[in-house]
Amino acid sequence: MSERLAIHGGAPVRATVLPYGRQSLDDADVAAVTRALRSDWLTTGPRVAEFERRLAARVGVAHGVAVSSGTAALHAAAFAAGLGPGDEVIVPPLTFAATANAALYVGATPVFADVHADTLTLDPVRVAEKLTPRTRAIVAVDFAGLPADVDALRALGGPAGARLIDDAAHALGATLRGRPVGALADLTVFSFHPVKHVTTGEGGVVVTPDESLAVRMRRFRNHGITSDASDRFSRGEWHYEMVDLGFNYRLTDVQCALGLAQLDRLDAFLARRRAIAARYRAALAEVPGVALQRVPDEADHAWHIFPILLELDRLAADRRAIFAALRAEGIGVNVHYIPVYWHPYYQRLGYAKGLCPVAETLYERLITLPLFPAMTDADVEDVITAVRKVVDHFGR
Numbered sequence: 001m002s003e004r005l006a007i008h009g010g011a012p013v014r015a016t017v018l019p020y021g022r023q024s025l026d027d028a029d030v031a032a033v034t035r036a037l038r039s040d041w042l043t044t045g046p047r048v049a050e051f052e053r054r055l056a057a058r059v060g061v062a063h064g065v066a067v068s069s070g071t072a073a074l075h076a077a078a079f080a081a082g083l084g085p086g087d088e089v090i091v092p093p094l095t096f097a098a099t100a101n102a103a104l105y106v107g108a109t110p111v112f113a114d115v116h117a118d119t120l121t122l123d124p125v126r127v128a129e130k131l132t133p134r135t136r137a138i139v140a141v142d143f144a145g146l147p148a149d150v151d152a153l154r155a156l157g158g159p160a161g162a163r164l165i166d167d168a169a170h171a172l173g174a175t176l177r178g179r180p181v182g183a184l185a186d187l188t189v190f191s192f193h194p195v196k197h198v199t200t201g202e203g204g205v206v207v208t209p210d211e212s213l214a215v216r217m218r219r220f221r222n223h224g225i226t227s228d229a230s231d232r233f234s235r236g237e238w239h240y241e242m243v244d245l246g247f248n249y250r251l252t253d254v255q256c257a258l259g260l261a262q263l264d265r266l267d268a269f270l271a272r273r274r275a276i277a278a279r280y281r282a283a284l285a286e287v288p289g290v291a292l293q294r295v296p297d298e299a300d301h302a303w304h305i306f307p308i309l310l311e312l313d314r315l316a317a318d319r320r321a322i323f324a325a326l327r328a329e330g331i332g333v334n335v336h337y338i339p340v341y342w343h344p345y346y347q348r349l350g351y352a353k354g355l356c357p358v359a360e361t362l363y364e365r366l367i368t369l370p371l372f373p374a375m376t377d378a379d380v381e382d383v384i385t386a387v388r389k390v391v392d393h394f395g396r
């Protein structure tokens, strides 16, 4: 007889709920922010440029442009790529809505291409089927921290001038064939939301090897204006010109102070995330009813999140029931992601369900387990115990 589940009145594995993600802030982070607050610069100042420089150097790219969120970074990348009405942008459906929304922000059309059933990243074969003369960009998503096969996507060719954009919100620190994520695409987007590898509260950076794209994005984040206030101040000038319709997407010096302090800890964060993921993979690999994301040998995964895939034919329950049972055990599981075009907004735009059957089937099977650097070994074991307990109960 399997153990009585908490959802059926048994004792939960944990008394308090373990969240799926959480920031790790220490005294050095707090001290760095305090120094910034006491300095002359609250918004665009020296720490913004330093954060951009350090982040770009970390991923081996010449230019970094800091903006107020990963979403703003996707918008800036779409703008810099020159996307607009009539242009098609190929995106995977298994992502946060912002990936596809960025195409809509600039008046372009998202075209959904399906993902691989095992790596959960954009499938180049499905992308090839969606290429048309109007394709102006492919946006890959490094799902959970696993780099999409951008080399295969680039090899597809596509119309001249089409840009490859990497939504690497999950993948700071990942590598593919020995090259860092950031150095693989024309434009790569990172997010610094608190659950990500490093945080600035809210924030994002776009990195690019192309200086002209960086110049466009710097203007775009600052209302489309040709210089910023600190430049004008230092040159003793008041004149500026607005040449593009930009936004106020500036990241502040205070946030970049936090980002710089967090970057000092990126290697430690990555090491801990990888150690937790390795423990999960070893413990869950042979559990009947659970499958894991395939990690190709040529990729070094950054483990932003840890997805498991339920083998529903081996379980007498669906994902909703297993999710609820894990929550009752005190495990703050989550689901990444509802296929983007299933959202009511996209349904109103006319995207039909059934468009990407692999992603839709995956969605019914996916559960995200807690993963963040401050998890203790005991927390990790609690998650494993709870997954085994619940899956064993519903196993058939």
Ligand SMILES: Cc1ncc(COP(=O)(O)O)c(C=O)c1O
Binding pocket: 069, 070, 071, 072, 095, 096, 098, 099, 141, 167, 169, 170, 191, 192, 193, 202, 203, 204
């Ligand atoms: C794949 C992906 N793209 C973009 C974003 C948007 O980033 P932000 O929350 O910083 O706007 C997220 C955030 O969760 C994400 O997971």
